[in-house]
Amino acid sequence: MRGVDETIFAISSPPGRGWRGVVRISGTAAIPVAAELVRLSSGEDPLQFAGHEVRDGEVLPWGDGPSVPGSLVIMRAPRSYTREDVAEIHTLSSPPVLAALSERLLERRIRPAGPGEFTRRAFLAGRIDLAQAEAVIQIIEAEDEASLRAAQRKLEGGLSKRIGSLKEELADLLARVEAGIDFSEQGIEIISDEGIGTSIEQLRLGIANVIDGQGAGIGSIRDSGIHVCLAGVPNVGKSSIFNRLVGEDAAVVTAEEGTTRDFLRATFEEDGIRFRLTDPAGIRDSKDPVEEEASRRARELIRSSDIGIVVVDGSREGAPREDEIIQMAPARSMLLVINKSDLPRRRGQGESIPEDRVVITSARTGMGFEELRTALVRIARTGKGTGPGADYMLAARERGLLRRAMEDLRTAARIHEQGGMDRLASDLREALDRLGEVTGEVPNEEILDRIFSRFCIGK
Numbered sequence: 463m464r465g466v467d468e469t470i471f472a473i474s475s476p477p478g479r480g481w482r483g484v485v486r487i488s489g490t491a492a493i494p495v496a497a498e499l500v501r502l503s504s505g506e507d508p509l510q511f512a513g514h515e516v517r518d519g520e521v522l523p524w525g526d527g528p529s530v531p532g533s534l535v536i537m538r539a540p541r542s543y544t545r546e547d548v549a550e551i552h553t554l555s556s557p558p559v560l561a562a563l564s565e566r567l568l569e570r571r572i573r574p575a576g577p578g579e580f581t582r583r584a585f586l587a588g589r590i591d592l593a594q595a596e597a598v599i600q601i602i603e604a605e606d607e608a609s610l611r612a613a614q615r616k617l618e619g620g621l622s623k624r625i626g627s628l629k630e631e632l633a634d635l636l637a638r639v640e641a642g643i644d645f646s647e648q649g650i651e652i653i654s655d656e657g658i659g660t661s662i663e664q665l666r667l668g669i670a671n672v673i674d675g676q677g678a679g680i681g682s683i684r685d686s687g688i689h690v691c692l693a694g695v696p697n698v699g700k701s702s703i704f705n706r707l708v709g710e711d712a713a714v715v716t717a718e719e720g721t722t723r724d725f726l727r728a729t730f731e732e733d734g735i736r737f738r739l740t741d742p743a744g745i746r747d748s749k750d751p752v753e754e755e756a757s758r759r760a761r762e763l764i765r766s767s768d769i770g771i772v773v774v775d776g777s778r779e780g781a782p783r784e785d786e787i788i789q790m791a792p793a794r795s796m797l798l799v800i801n802k803s804d805l806p807r808r809r810g811q812g813e814s815i816p817e818d819r820v821v822i823t824s825a826r827t828g829m830g831f832e833e834l835r836t837a838l839v840r841i842a843r844t845g846k847g848t849g850p851g852a853d854y855m856l857a858a859r860e861r862g863l864l865r866r867a868m869e870d871l872r873t874a875a876r877i878h879e880q881g882g883m884d885r886l887a888s889d890l891r892e893a894l895d896r897l898g899e900v901t902g903e904v905p906n907e908e909i910l911d912r913i914f915s916r917f918c919i920g921k
């Protein structure tokens with residue numbers, strides 16, 4: 463790896479002409495070189511600044527040539543992002559000015575920063591952990607407000623804290639198992655067999671919750687409410703259910719197939735939770751391009767919803783497309799509604815769907831709607847509770863590590879059942895290492911390169 467003792471710089475404002483151009487310099491030479499490139503209006507010498515200072519002045523991109531207005535920001539170690547001395551030259555975002563400043567820095571042997579190198583230094587200095595570094599990328603890449611907030615909370619330590627407490631529990635269990643091995647020869651029982659099994663199970667649940675309680679799922683109650691989407695073949699009563707839930711005739715209910723061509727959306731509240739209900743077009747094969755497009759959008763709406771309500775008509779045999787629709791709904795937040803229960807029942811409730819996920823209704827009489835509302839609230843709450851939003855969003859790397867930790871624990875549980883204490887300890891240690899990798903406790907060069915290469919230069 464390139465030396466951390468080197469001073470690095472980057473233009474950290476967006477490329478092109480703009481309001482403000484920023485050159486960020488980090489390392490021991492940062493303040494002296496910046497002091498040569500900016501003449502402060504106050505006449506002060508930046509080298510004398512002790513903490514965090516901002517001053518206006520003249521920027522000198524061409525040495526003795528013309529100057530441009532700007533300002534200098536000094537952040538002395540360790541009170542900076544990288545925990546090194548950092549200087550920022552803020553000036554006009556003029557490409558020739560920034561190019562000339564870069565030239566001056568290169569002449570002074572200041573090296574251009576690689577992608578994410580400032581954040582990498584912040585990580586290496588222990589200012590942030592790896593999960594937080596990944597949150598920086600997620601902030602940059604966030605496309606909506608909810609994911610931006612989740613990434614910000616992750617940067618503040620939302621995920622790190624949860625991983626930290628799981629690690630503590632696991633380390634504690636490991637210590638007891640290891641002590642158990644030492645003492646068992648002397649006939650002293652440190653931890654009961656049952657205790658081990660329960661602890662492993664709890665840890666697995668804890669990790670599963672971390673995996674589940676993330677951004678896109680229902681674990682996060684978004685600021686815009688819980689997104690609920692109705693799904694089902696045409697004519698099963700989706701629009702009628704929509705109207706019942708929303709409490710007004712917001713949707714047009716008709717007996718003609720495929721009338722709900724686009725989608726309807728309305729919000730309703732239940733037990734203090736805001737639900738945003740969508741009724742997309744009925745899903746079916748169609749040659750009509752308008753219908754086809756509507757079906758495609760319906761699928762998208764269902765896939766991206768927090769809770770999918772799959773509606774079937776209880777008075778008819780199952781339709782061929784229903785299984786596919788059930789598959790589309792988010793598995794851990796799917797409700798199967800068997801509607802038209804005022805008519806004679808002609809179908810079962812489906813093979814693989816757990817009892818507590820099935821609600822029997824009649825949109826005609828209103829039967830079963832209390833249960834439906836209760837079920838929605840229950841699903842909405844079984845995530846992370848009614849907090850203001852997710853504390854984090856998992857990166858693929860993090861999710862992979864958590865899944866592997868769960869597998870290690872599963873193996874550990876099996877070994878424990880068979881009574882192999884030595885191997886049990888080694889599997890627990892593996893799981894502990896995986897959790898440590900999430901926050902980057904033992905930094906691995908290759909992984910760091912992979913993560914930081916996704917950053918842009920200047921971050």
Ligand code: GDP
Nearest residue numbers: 696697698699700701702716717802824825826
């Ligand atoms: P969608 O195509 O799935 O949105 O279905 P609609 O809500 O438009 O309903 C289709 C037809 O079924 C209409 O004639 C409704 O009046 C009728 N319907 C809806 N729910 C029920 C119900 O619970 N019982 C009975 N008997 N008919 C219903």
